Amino acid sequence: MSGSTLEIKDLHVEIDGKEILKGVNLTIKGGEFHAIMGPNGTGKSTLASAIMGHPKYEVTKGQILMDGEDVLEMEVDERAKAGLFLAMQYPSEISGVTTSDFLRSSINAHREEGDEIPLMKFIKEMDDAMDYLEMDKNMSQRYLNEGFSGGEKKRNEILQLMLLKPAIGILDEIDSGLDIDALKVVSKGINKLRNENFGCLIITHYQRLLNYVKPDYVHVMMQGRVVKSGGPELVERLESEGYEWIKDELGIEDETVGK
Amino acid sequence: MSNDVFTCDYIESYSKQQQEPAWMTDFRLKAFETAETIDMPKPDKTKITRWDFDTFDHVTNNQSAKQIALNDLPEGIKKFIDIEKEQNLLILRDNVREYVHRSEDLAKQGVIVTDLQTAIKEHADLVKQYFMTDAVSVNEHKLTALHGALVNGGAFIYVPKNVIVEEPIQTIFWQDNPAQALFNHVILVAEENSEVTYVENYLASETEAKTVMNVVSEVFAKANAKISYGSVDHFAHGTTSYINRRGLAERDAKIEWALGQMNDGDTISENVTHLLGDQSVCYAKAVSVGRGDQTQNFTANIVNHGKHTDGIILQHGVMKDKATGIFHGIGKIEHGGTKANAEQESRVLMLSKHARGDANPILLIDEDDVTAGHAASVGRVDPVQLYYLMSRGISKREAERLIIHGFLAPVVNEIPIEAVRKQLTDVIEGKVY
Numbered sequence: 001m002s003g004s005t006l007e008i009k010d011l012h013v014e015i016d017g018k019e020i021l022k023g024v025n026l027t028i029k030g031g032e033f034h035a036i037m038g039p040n041g042t043g044k045s046t047l048a049s050a051i052m053g054h055p056k057y058e059v060t061k062g063q064i065l066m067d068g069e070d071v072l073e074m075e076v077d078e079r080a081k082a083g084l085f086l087a088m089q090y091p092s093e094i095s096g097v098t099t100s101d102f103l104r105s106s107i108n109a110h111r112e113e114g115d116e117i118p119l120m121k122f123i124k125e126m127d128d129a130m131d132y133l134e135m136d137k138n139m140s141q142r143y144l145n146e147g148f149s150g151g152e153k154k155r156n157e158i159l160q161l162m163l164l165k166p167a168i169g170i171l172d173e174i175d176s177g178l179d180i181d182a183l184k185v186v187s188k189g190i191n192k193l194r195n196e197n198f199g200c201l202i203i204t205h206y207q208r209l210l211n212y213v214k215p216d217y218v219h220v221m222m223q224g225r226v227v228k229s230g231g232p233e234l235v236e237r238l239e240s241e242g243y244e245w246i247k248d249e250l251g252i253e254d255e256t257v258g259k
Numbered sequence: 260m261s262n263d264v265f266t267c268d269y270i271e272s273y274s275k276q277q278q279e280p281a282w283m284t285d286f287r288l289k290a291f292e293t294a295e296t297i298d299m300p301k302p303d304k305t306k307i308t309r310w311d312f313d314t315f316d317h318v319t320n321n322q323s324a325k326q327i328a329l330n331d332l333p334e335g336i337k338k339f340i341d342i343e344k345e346q347n348l349l350i351l352r353d354n355v356r357e358y359v360h361r362s363e364d365l366a367k368q369g370v371i372v373t374d375l376q377t378a379i380k381e382h383a384d385l386v387k388q389y390f391m392t393d394a395v396s397v398n399e400h401k402l403t404a405l406h407g408a409l410v411n412g413g414a415f416i417y418v419p420k421n422v423i424v425e426e427p428i429q430t431i432f433w434q435d436n437p438a439q440a441l442f443n444h445v446i447l448v449a450e451e452n453s454e455v456t457y458v459e460n461y462l463a464s465e466t467e468a469k470t471v472m473n474v475v476s477e478v479f480a481k482a483n484a485k486i487s488y489g490s491v492d493h494f495a496h497g498t499t500s501y502i503n504r505r506g507l508a509e510r511d512a513k514i515e516w517a518l519g520q521m522n523d524g525d526t527i528s529e530n531v532t533h534l535l536g537d538q539s540v541c542y543a544k545a546v547s548v549g550r551g552d553q554t555q556n557f558t559a560n561i562v563n564h565g566k567h568t569d570g571i572i573l574q575h576g577v578m579k580d581k582a583t584g585i586f587h588g589i590g591k592i593e594h595g596g597t598k599a600n601a602e603q604e605s606r607v608l609m610l611s612k613h614a615r616g617d618a619n620p621i622l623l624i625d626e627d628d629v630t631a632g633h634a635a636s637v638g639r640v641d642p643v644q645l646y647y648l649m650s651r652g653i654s655k656r657e658a659e660r661l662i663i664h665g666f667l668a669p670v671v672n673e674i675p676i677e678a679v680r681k682q683l684t685d686v687i688e689g690k691v692y
Contacts, residue, residue, distance in 0.1 A: 052646075052650050054646055056643075075649070076646055076649035077650075077652050077655065080651055080652035081652050085650075086650055092641070092644045094644055095665050096664060096666055096668030097665040101661070102648070102651075102661070105651075106652055109653045109657070164651065
C-alpha cells in the first residue's frame with residue numbers, strides 16, 4: 001500500500017453550539033475512492049469542512065489523523081501541506097486576485113522558498129489542465145471565482161485539484177448544479193488523478209456522479225453518523241430504492257441533524 | 260517658520276525674488292488678506308483644530324532651475340521613472356525645477372510641460388486665465404487662501420486643441436529638505452478634442468520633521484477632451500497635508516482620476532469634479548492606506564450639472580494600527596441634469612481592532628429624471644476567504660496580502676504608468692506590512 005492514510009475517529013463537531021457530527025469513523029487510504037451519500041442535512045458537508053478546518057466548525061471530540069499526525073493541531077494551510085485538499089461546495093470569490101496568480105501562489109506554497117515553479121512551466125501545466133477540463137483560457141485572468149457560473153466554479157475547484165495533486169482529495173458536492181456535459185468533464189478530471197497514491201472522498205447526494213467516478217467504498221450518513229457502509233452495489237440499491245429502506249432497517253424517523 | 264512670520268512684506272519680497280509679474284504679486288497679497296480673515300475648513304467627522312498647519316519652512320532651496328542628468332538622481336527617485344524611455348517628465352526638488360523634458364513631437368504641437376514659476380513668466384495669459392479662477396477659489400477657506408498667497412511650486416501642462424498626447428506626461432514633486440513645505444499648484448488644461456494622460460508623484464524622505472503640504476490641482480477638460488489623471492501621494496509622518504484636486508469637464512469631456520493616497524501623516528484630501536457640459540463623464544477612483552496614529556479625511560465628490568452626465572466614484576481604503584480614515588462619497592445632481600447618473604462605492608477594510616474607518620455615502624439630487632446608487636461598507640478581512648486561500652496551502656500572511664492587494668487592485672490597476680503602478684504597489688506593501 002502506498003500513498004497516505006486519513007483516519008477519522010469518533011468525530012464530534014458543533015456549529016454555533018449545535019452538534020452536527022455525532023461520532024464519525026472513517027479511514028481513507030491512498031488508491032481508494034470512497035463515496036459518502038445521504039439526504040440533505042445529515043452532516044456530510046460538515047465532515048468535509050471539519051477535516052479542512054473551516055473557522056465556523058468546532059471539533060468537540062474525536063481525532064483526525066493524516067499518516068498518524070494530528071490534523072486538528074494543524075492550521076488550515078498546514079493541513080493542505082500535509083496532503084489534504086477540499087474541493088468546496090461554495091468556493092469564495094476573491095476580488096482583485098486573478099485565478100492565475102492564486103494558482104501560482106498555491107503551487108508555490110507547496111514548494112520550498114527559492115524553488116518556486118518557473119513561470120513557463122506553470123503556464124504550461126495550467127493550460128494543459130484547463131484544456132483537459134475544457135475551460136476558457138481567459139478564466140485564468142479573471143478574478144478568482146468572481147462572476148463565475150456554478151459550473152465554472154466547480155471546474156475551477158477540479159483545476160486546483162489537478163494542479164496541486166494532493167494525497168487525499170475531498171470533493172464536497174462537486175456535482176451540484178452541473179449539467180450532464182459539465183459533469184462528464186469534471187468526472188474526467190477526477191478520474192485522471194486515480195492512482196495508488198491518491199485517495200478520494202466524494203460527498204454527494206445524487207448517484208449520478210458515481211456513474212462516472214466509480215467508488216470502491218460507499219457510506220451512508222444520517223443523523224451525523226455513518227450508518228451504513230458497503231461496496232459499489234450500495235449505490236445501485238440507493239438509486240432504485242432511495243433511502244427509506246435504510247431508515248426502516250435502523251428505525252430512523254428523521255435522518256437530519258442539528259435542526 | 261510659523262504663520263505669524265508671514266506678512267505682506269514677506270510675500271512681496273518673495274514674489275520679487277521669484278521675479279514674478281505684478282499681477283501675481285497682487286494676487287498673492289489679496290489672497291493673504293483673505294487668509295487673515297477667513298476660517299479654516301471644517302471637514303465632516305474630523306476635528307482639525309489641533310492639527311499643525313503652522314510649522315513649516317516656506318523656502319529652503321535658493322537654487323535656480325537646472326537640468327540634471329536623470330542618472331544622477333538618487334535611487335529612491337529613479338525607481339519612479341522609466342529612464343530608458345525619455346519620458347515627458349518634470350521633476351521639482353523642494354519646489355525648484357531639477358529636470359524637464361517633453362518630446363519633440365509635443366513641442367511641435369504646442370504642448371506645454373513646465374514648472375509653474377516658468378509658466379507664470381512665459382505663459383502669463385494662460386496661467387492668469389486658469390490659476391485659482393474657475394476651479395478652486397481663494398475664498399473657500401483659510402487653506403485655499405494661504406495657498407494663493409504662498410504658492411511656491413507646481414506644474415503647468417497645456418494641451419492645445421485636437422492634440423492627442425500618446426505618451427503619458429509625468430511629474431515628480433520631491434520634498435528633499437524635511438522642513439520644506441510644498442504649496443504646490445498643478446494646472447492641467449486639455450483643449451477641445453485633445454487627450455492626455457498625466458501622472459504625478461509626491462515624494463518625501465521618511466521623516467518625523469514637522470511640515471505642511473498644501474497642494475491644489477486644477478484640471479480643465481474642454482469639449483470632447485479626455486484626461487486621465489493618476490497620482491501617488493506619499494508624504495511623511497510629520498507632515499500635515501491639505502490636498503485639493505478639482506476637475507471641470509465640459510461637453511462630452513471625460514476626466515478619469517486614479518489616486519493613490521498614501522500619506523503617513525494627518526491628511527485632508529478632497530477630489531471634486533464638476534460635470535458642467537452635457538454627456539461629460541468622470542470616474543473618480545482612489546485607494547488609501549492608513550497606519551500608525553494618523554487621521555485622514557477623504558472626500559470624493561462629483562457634481563452633475565449637465566444632461567446625460569455620468570459620475571462614478573470608487574474608493575477603497577485599508578486602515579491598520581490606530582489609524583483613522585473617513586471616506587465621504589458625494590454624488591450631487593443639480594437641477595437640470597436630466598438623465599444624469601451618480602454612482603458611488605466606498606469600502607474600508609480594517610486590519611486592527613484599534614483602527615477606525617468610516618464610509619459616508621451622500622447623494623444629493625435636485626432633478627427627477629436621473630439614476631443614482633451607492634454602496635458602502637466597513638469590515639474586516641473575511642475569515643471564510645482566508646480559509647479558502649489557506650486551504651490551498653497559502654500561509655495566513657500571504658493570504659491576507661493577496662486579499663488586501665486584491666481589494667486595492669481596482670484602482671492600482673488604473674494607474675497609467677507601469678513604473679508608477681509598481682511603486683504604488685511597493686508603497687502599499689511597505690505600509691501594510
